[in-house]
Amino acid sequence: MGRNVDDFDFCLASHAQSLLEGLQRLRANPKLSDVTLLVGGREFPCHRGVLALCSHYFDAMFSGDFVESITARVEIKEVDPSALEMLLDFAYTGKITINQANVEGLIRTSNQLHFPTIQKVCTRYLRQQMDATNCLGICEFGESHGCPEVSSKAWSFLQENFEDVSRQEEFLQLSKERLAIYLSNDQLQVQEEQSLAEAVLRWVRYDAGPRAKFLPELLELAHLVSLPDHNEPGAGLGASQRCPGLCLQGGSSSGAQKRPLTLPQKLEEVLVVVGGRVLEETEDDDGGLDARATPRNFAFYNPKSRRWMALPDFPDYNKWGFSLVALNNDVYVTGGSRGSQNDTWSTTQAWRFCLKDGAWKPIASMLKARTNHTSAVLNGEIYVIGGTTVDIVEVECYDPYNKSWCAISPALKYVSNFTAAGCLGKLYLIGSCAVKYNALTLQCYNPVRDLWSVITSPFIPKYLSAPRCASLHGLIYLIGDNTKKVYVYDPEANIWQKVGL
Known part of the structure; x- marks a missing residue:
């Protein structure tokens, strides 16, 4: 059908939300609902179409050749009525509140009734809430x-x-x-x-x-x-x-078959360094430096023995502007630029040095090419921040268990001189824009809600060039290359202080 010059296109932006709210009100009138769910002695009037759109279970039930597809009252057994009520409210409003008291019940019921959105968000919530006090129970669950x-x-x-x-x-x-x-x-x-x-x-x-x-x-x-050595004789050992x-x-008793002894991994904290060679103007990506003559580019320093030790070289010798982070005692390198000083390009490449195998291995590429970005670990995942070509701070997250990247919400304020650290279940971004002596800003990311906020904090440092930070014992320590001063931030008290050296 052709269009006339006087055609007018109208779209009511609030229509979808108004329709949901209207359906929610109709639930209160049994005459206007087309099915009633019977669960645990309670009745839930609702609409087949709404349930089928949100649940694979109800979609199969109401669209298949089952008696439930035509009956007005459907009984569902072995389902928690309280959890079902929350799932139905979500189906009609798109909103749900998840907390530690209801998350397991929601996962259990959403698995039974196949609400994929709730399954996904509850799974992510459990993973983000994991700590030393609950990880065993979460594992079993x-x-x-x-x-x-x-x-x-x-x-x-x-x-x-x-x-x-x-x-x-x-x-x-x-x-x-x-x-x-x-x-x-x-x-x-x-x-x-x-x-x-x-x-x-x-x-x-x-x-x-x-x-x-x-x-x-x-x-x-x-x-x-x-x-x-400090074991006290008889303290619960009398029967053994x-x-x-x-x-x-x-570890082999007289009646047991002997097996090779494998001691637990004894770990020491060390300082890891990757890269550090300057690319000369006359060099290009393909030549100008014999790989065999290249100095070692991956090593660690043991503060106890005060010795450096070389590790297997990072494979990408000529890359610069990459970011480095450690997770589960493996080292991850993300992004960076390649080429000569006159012709460079950012990469999406990511590498992992596996401590167990003693070798570098490529992992899934990032969604965006990044250079001069920063990375941080939070709740067992790697976050890479900034370093793209757009004027927003784009962020993505790597899940080492799924071996995949996903984009998350960008930071609220643009910064180009920044650092980040994970602390107490949240990600903190500290930085300023490129304007010299522009004040630092503090932004906080909540991974459960996928939401950024700007924190106004007393005594935040005015300006730091090339800031770097680290999290230790629930505090964030900050330093820059233009000062010998160290600052510490307490997220719970929301206060900055200078550290006496």
Whole structure:
């Protein structure tokens, strides 16, 4: 059909929202609903079309050749009525409030009734809320309710934070079978080899009577070679007199088949350096430097021994402007530029140095090419911030468990001189625009809500060139290259202070 010059196109922007609100009001009148759900003795009048659009379960029920497709009253068994009520409210309003009290019930019910949007957002909420006090329970819940993303992240969190997790009440309440599964994991990372023994002893002493008999088996699973020196004789060990002998034999009792001894990973904090060579004007990307003559570009410094040690070279010698971050004791390098000083281009490449294999491996490419960006770790995920060619701070997130990137909301204020750190479950972006001596701004990202906010904080430093920050014990430490001063920010108190050196 052709158009006339006097045709007028009209679109009511509020129509979709008004329609949803109208349907929500119609639910209160049973005469205007076409189906009533019967759950746990409660009745929920609603509309087949709305349910079918939000739930694969109801779509199949109402569009298939089932008696429920024509009956006015449908009974659904083994479903939590409170959780169902929240799902129905979401179907009609697009809004839902998730908290620690209802998230497990929502996941359980959304899995039963196949509400994919709620499944996804609840799974992300659980992953973002994970800490040492709840990761074991979240792991078991994810395994029992078909949430592999949740359980795999919980496993990874346990491996990296075993010592903290083992001090929590949740660890002490583990069943013997579940504890044995965790101790059998040879990827547990500990600062001291005795930490596993101390964790086992804490678990036994929590209920010494029935648990003492399991001590030799648990210590053997942990591949332990000795008990802690400060172990008190008889402190919950009276029923296991053969335990010291077992430990001295490297974890093999007289009746057990011997196996190779694998000690837990004993870790030390080190400083990692990648790159650092200047690209000369006469060099291009393909020549000008013999790779065999290139100095080592990847090393770490041990502050205890005060020694540098070389590691396998980062494969991309001539790249600059990349960002570096560590996660789960692996090193990740993202983005950066290639080429000569007269012809450069940003890349989407990302690399991971796997500590276990001792080798660099490429990972999924970023969604955007980035140079001179920053990266930070938050809740087991990597966030890369800025460094694109547009005048907004674009952000994306890498999930090492799905091995994929996803875009998140950009920062509210544009900054080109910035740094970032994850702290207490949120991402903090500190920086200023390119104008010299422009004041720093503090922006905060909430990953659960995918929402940025600008924080007005007393005593924030006025200006720092090339700022860098790090998070430690719930505080953020900030320094720049134009000052010897160090500043510390307390997110809970929202106060900046100078650090005395």
